[in-house]
Amino acid sequence: MLHWQTLLESSLKQTRDEPESRFFQLATVNDKGMAQNRTVVCRDFSSENDTLRFISDTRSAKFAELRHQPNAAICWYFALTREQYRLTVAAAIDTPQTNIALCEHYWQGLSRLGRQQFLWGRPASIRPQPQQPLQTATDSEVVPVHFCVVTLNVFAVDYLNLKGNPQQRQSFEKKHSQWHSTDLIP
Numbered sequence: 058m059l060h061w062q063t064l065l066e067s068s069l070k071q072t073r074d075e076p077e078s079r080f081f082q083l084a085t086v087n088d089k090g091m092a093q094n095r096t097v098v099c100r101d102f103s104s105e106n107d108t109l110r111f112i113s114d115t116r117s118a119k120f121a122e123l124r125h126q127p128n129a130a131i132c133w134y135f136a137l138t139r140e141q142y143r144l145t146v147a148a149a150i151d152t153p154q155t156n157i158a159l160c161e162h163y164w165q166g167l168s169r170l171g172r173q174q175f176l177w178g179r180p181a182s183i184r185p186q187p188q189q190p191l192q193t194a195t196d197s198e199v200v201p202v203h204f205c206v207v208t209l210n211v212f213a214v215d216y217l218n219l220k221g222n223p224q225q226r227q228s229f230e231k232k233h234s235q236w237h238s239t240d241l242i243p
């Protein structure tokens with residue numbers, strides 16, 4: 058039986074020419090107990106550490122939600138390989154104040170357009186003049202104070218492969234640093 062890390066590495070490899078295969082949905086819970094969901098870009102997957110990373114803005118709702126409740130869920134579907142991964146994760150967040158080297162690493166890897174998204178005003182605040190282009194700060198070499206890198210530590214995986222008859226479903230659970238897997242009826 059293959060480990061989920063090997064399966065995910067293989068899915069990423071097979072879909073490397075499709076940018077959308079790097080997008081996954083991240084569900085969090087807000088302070089009212091309501092589920093919230095959005096798409097983010099996977100910037101890194103470490104099969105050794107069981108972690109995924111994405112970058113974000115500390116002024117966004119997801120930052121407050123993950124601070125309040127670090128447990129979150131990912132749903133990631135690879136259309137080409139017809140595989141779904143549902144990952145149960147715990148988030149750890151780094152900002153320029155907690156780990157400048159890590160934040161600089163991801164900031165330097167962004168295109169000018171990618172950086173610009175962090176240089177507008179506060180996310181979700183009202184845009185005063187929608188007909189005018191958004192003004193951005195000019196200095197994009199310096200990591201903004203509100204930039205953050207979110208590391209998601211995976212501790213359970215539900216894997217579903219729609220290819221083949223029967224379909225394949227496996228559950229993986231990490232207990233005391235050891236992974237245990239079980240074959241399930243899809």
Ligand SMILES: Cc1cc2nc3c(=O)[nH]c(=O)nc-3n(C[C@H](O)[C@H](O)[C@H](O)COP(=O)(O)O)c2cc1C
Nearest residue numbers: 080093095096097098111112113114117118119120
């Ligand atoms: C394809 C795609 C990729 C995205 N990637 C990110 C990302 O990596 N980080 C991020 O903070 N927001 C990303 N977003 C925007 C989020 O989905 C969301 O709209 C925004 O971050 C506000 O979410 P929040 O209010 O739940 O914090 C992406 C959106 C799309 C459609």
